[in-house]
Amino acid sequence: xxxxxxxxxxxxxxxxxxxxxxxxxxxxxxxxxxxxxxxxxxxxxxxxxxxxxxxxxxxxxxxxxxxxxxxxxxxxxxxxxxxxxxxxxxxxxxxxxxxxxxxxxxxxxxxxxxxxxxxxxxxxxxxxxxxxxxxxxxxxxxxxxxxxxxxxxxxxxxxxxxxxxxxxxxxxxxxxxxxxxxxxxxxxxxxxxxxxxxxxxxxxxxxxxxxxxxxxxxxxxxxxxxxxxxxxx
Numbered sequence: 001x002x003x004x005x006x007x008x009x010x011x012x013x014x015x016x017x018x019x020x021x022x023x024x025x026x027x028x029x030x031x032x033x034x035x036x037x038x039x040x041x042x043x044x045x046x047x048x049x050x051x052x053x054x055x056x057x058x059x060x061x062x063x064x065x066x067x068x069x070x071x072x073x074x075x076x077x078x079x080x081x082x083x084x085x086x087x088x089x090x091x092x093x094x095x096x097x098x099x100x101x102x103x104x105x106x107x108x109x110x111x112x113x114x115x116x117x118x119x120x121x122x123x124x125x126x127x128x129x130x131x132x133x134x135x136x137x138x139x140x141x142x143x144x145x146x147x148x149x150x151x152x153x154x155x156x157x158x159x160x161x162x163x164x165x166x167x168x169x170x171x172x173x174x175x176x177x178x179x180x181x182x183x184x185x186x187x188x189x190x191x192x193x194x195x196x197x198x199x200x201x202x203x204x205x206x207x208x209x210x211x212x213x214x215x216x217x218x219x220x221x222x223x224x225x226x227x228x229x230x231x232x233x
Contacts, residue, residue, distance in 0.1 A: 005019035005022065005024055006024065007019065007022050007024040008022045011033050011164065015069055017136070021144075028092065052102040055102065056098060056099065056102050057093075059095070059098050060095060060098075063091040063094055063095050064095075065105055066087065066091050067084075067087065067088050067091045067092075070084040070087040071084045071087075071088065083185075085126065086126070089122050089123075089125070091116070092122060093119060096115070096118045096119075097115055100115055100118075100173055101112050108155055111126075112151055112152055113148075115148070116144065116145070116148040119144055120141055120144065123136040123140040123141060124136050124141075127140075131205050137192045139186065139187075142182075143182070143186055145181060146156075146179065146182035146183070146186070149178055149180070150178050150179050151175070153175070154171055154175045158171060163218070165218055166214045166217055166218050167214065167215055167216055169211075170210070170211035170212075171211075171216035172217045173207040173210055173211045173214075174207060174208065174211050176203075176207060177200075177203050177204040177207035177208065178202065180199070180203045181197065181201075181204060182231045183200065184196075184198070184199060184200035187201070
């Protein structure tokens with residue numbers, strides 16, 4: 001359809017919205033571009049939930065690609081699933097823990113309990129793939145249970161602490177020492193059928209001494225227990 005100026009009758013181009021002769025505006029509108037401008041967004045402008053969702057999507061893609069790649073390589077080389085089952089188990093564990101951390105980060109107790117349950121299932125499945133259950137029941141599950149129990153106790157102590165400063169470092173060091181005791185105890189009982197503690201006791205003494213100093217500083221100088229204020233940061 002021809003575009004004509006209604007005031008002076010001059011023929012206009014179809015995309016022109018005004019008359020170059022008299023300046024009268026026309027009703028013609030510019031054509032809509034076939035390819036709209038790309039819509040981009042700034043990652044910093046996303047909400048926390050959106051950022052976690054983007055991070056989860058990217059992590060899921062990377063981990064799934066790792067599982068598929070390792071499985072294909074294992075099948076090509078060994079004509080069977082051998083070492084790739086460990087990669088698959090590790091990737092599944094990472095996917096589950098990332099999901100729990102990203103979407104249950106405000107509920108630490110639920111996060112730890114869910115993490116222990118899912119890891120236990122994965123360890124048992126891994127042993128079933130190896131056609132045995134000795135490692136998961138004797139080493140894997142007891143070690144993991146001791147770690148999660150220590151973490152839960154640590155979180156409870158930290159949560160009940162009125163002031164949080166250098167005392168938190170002391171609690172973490174004591175938790176590491178307790179984990180060392182559990183680890184050596186479980187290993188010695190299963191390997192030697194007796195309870196033998198050596199390096200874990202040394203670790204406990206060292207961590208206990210450092211923790212005692214930190215706790216003394218904390219309770220002696222309560223007003224200065226904030227880490228930044230205490231170290232003038």
